[in-house]
Amino acid sequence: MAMLLSAAHSPTWKQPKKHAKCCNIEKKIQTESYTEEETCMNINTATVRCSMAIGVGFSQLGEFFAALDMPFKKVANKEMEKAAKAEATLARECGDVDKEYFLLVTVVADCTWVKDPTRISTAAIVGYRTKNVLHLEVRNKYCAICDRKHRESNIPLHKCYKNWTGASTPMEADGTVVGFTKSVPLHAIKYARLIGDGDSSIHKKRIESLPYGPDFLFEKIECRNQILPNNTNGLRELSLNKNTGTVQQRSKIRQNILRLRSGITKSIQHRKPEGLPRNVSCEQLRKDILNCPYRVFGNHTHRSERGYFCNGPKPEESNEGPAIKETGIFTEIQSALNRVAHYTNCLIEDVDNNCVEQFNYLVAKTIGEKHINFSMSQSFQVMS
Numbered sequence: 001m002a003m004l005l006s007a008a009h010s011p012t013w014k015q016p017k018k019h020a021k022c023c024n025i026e027k028k029i030q031t032e033s034y035t036e037e038e039t040c041m042n043i044n045t046a047t048v049r050c051s052m053a054i055g056v057g058f059s060q061l062g063e064f065f066a067a068l069d070m071p072f073k074k075v076a077n078k079e080m081e082k083a084a085k086a087e088a089t090l091a092r093e094c095g096d097v098d099k100e101y102f103l104l105v106t107v108v109a110d111c112t113w114v115k116d117p118t119r120i121s122t123a124a125i126v127g128y129r130t131k132n133v134l135h136l137e138v139r140n141k142y143c144a145i146c147d148r149k150h151r152e153s154n155i156p157l158h159k160c161y162k163n164w165t166g167a168s169t170p171m172e173a174d175g176t177v178v179g180f181t182k183s184v185p186l187h188a189i190k191y192a193r194l195i196g197d198g199d200s201s202i203h204k205k206r207i208e209s210l211p212y213g214p215d216f217l218f219e220k221i222e223c224r225n226q227i228l229p230n231n232t233n234g235l236r237e238l239s240l241n242k243n244t245g246t247v248q249q250r251s252k253i254r255q256n257i258l259r260l261r262s263g264i265t266k267s268i269q270h271r272k273p274e275g276l277p278r279n280v281s282c283e284q285l286r287k288d289i290l291n292c293p294y295r296v297f298g299n300h301t302h303r304s305e306r307g308y309f310c311n312g313p314k315p316e317e318s319n320e321g322p323a324i325k326e327t328g329i330f331t332e333i334q335s336a337l338n339r340v341a342h343y344t345n346c347l348i349e350d351v352d353n354n355c356v357e358q359f360n361y362l363v364a365k366t367i368g369e370k371h372i373n374f375s376m377s378q379s380f381q382v383m384s
Contacts, residue, residue: 076136083132084187090129096192098216102184104192107134108353109179111172112360119168123175124359128195131355135182137175139164173205180211180218193219195351197226222346223353224268232261234336238329245329252320253333256296263292264340268350282344289341293333297324 041049051061088103096104106128113121119142125135143162149155164171183191190212196203203220212218238244239254267288271281294301298319324330340347 076133080133080135081187083127083130084134084183084189086130086132087127087134088187088189091189098190098192103189105129105134105183105189106193106195107191108195108356109176110196110353110356110360111175112363121168121171121175122363123172123179124356124363125176125179125191126356126359128193128351128355133359134187135179137178139171139175141165141168141171170205173202176202177206177209177211180206181209184212190216191218193221195221195223195353197223197353221349221351222343224347224350225352225354227340227343227347228261228264231264231336231340232257234339235260235333238332238336244332245324245327249320249324249327249329252297253329259296260292260337263295264289264347267292268347272348272350278345278348281348285344285348286341289337289344290334292337293330297330 047061051057056064087105091097091103091105098104108126108128109123111121111123120138120140122136122138124133126132127134140161141164143160145155145158146160146162164174180191183189194203194206207217235253235257239250239257241250244250245253267285271285271288274281274284276284
């Protein structure tokens with residue numbers, strides 16, 4: 001979002017005329033005359049000095065300009081073009097080029113909604129290396145003025161921002177699919193790797209769209225922020241299940257949930273920089289993940305083989321493995337960790353979607369942190 005608002009603070013920004021939108025009427029007003037004497041302060045200097053005088057900074061001034069609906073769309077498009085060129089340069093330096101000589105870029109994609117999640121959504125595609133926005137799509141399936149047709153006969157001419165008529169669920173997938181299909185004509189790059197959450201239905205639609213033809217399939221990398229919390233939640237639910245194990249065993253699991261997660265993260269940090277072939281690193285990481293419950297419950301028989309984060313049994317520590325296996329709760333723990341081990345090809349990359357989540361946070365903050373319904377008008381379009 002800072003990228004979309006930064007133009008307002010540039011000393012070279014000039015906007016001699018702007019549109020004041022009120023009640024669907026557009027009027028041009030003069031904000032600065034270029035025939036005035038040189039001693040007259042221009043609008044850029046006046047804005048900066050005013051913000052300093054009242055004690056606000058960059059963020060507050062940016063929100064003020066966003067609320068004014070100042071025309072930043074052209075500036076945003078230029079900034080996204082610059083971001084795409086920067087990503088292309090880094091891809092060229094790394095040698096990420098396909099057989100058609102298109103540069104291959106890794107991106108992060110996600111979607112956010114306004115207060116009413118069935119009306120407006122925005123999908124952002126962010127470059128993983130530069131952390132800058134490459135593409136932004138807004139889907140709006142509601143227009144307050146068009147909705148008045150059911151009650152009134154005379155509807156005034158207006159600019160309708162409604163651009164979606166289907167169900168709300170595919171809105172997120174459609175936004176990212178459009179971003180993929182436009183990457184070649186707009187930036188001459190291909191999004192070869194996508195980092196995102198675990199929504200399989202949305203990813204399926206991205207694949208079915210074939211944005212780069214049937215001979216090119218991009219790789220999906222699951223975000224670790226989706227995989228690890230899901231495992232933690234599964235173990236927490238297991239520790240609360242009164243039909244599994246004894247009270248002491250469930251308490252032991254509850255006390256060591258963070259240790260189990262820490263064992264996974266430490267394994268990732270150890271395996272990633274080893275420099276081994278990817279399939280070998282994934283297999284070693286899978287064994288490390290499945291060995292975590294043995295170590296937590298006092299069984300250190302595999303310490304010599306995978307003991308980089310295990311210093312052996314602690315004082316007065318007993319091996320509770322056989323007792324836990326008898327009750328069947330150990331099988332449930334292994335089942336939960338098997339679901340994590342299934343994503344070792346993603347975990348070995350050790351990547352997350354924090355950059356696009358931060359962007360979505362700024363979008364939500366600008367539109368009232370989802371406490372205000374902006375889907376009644378074009379206010380949400382200030383980001384597009």
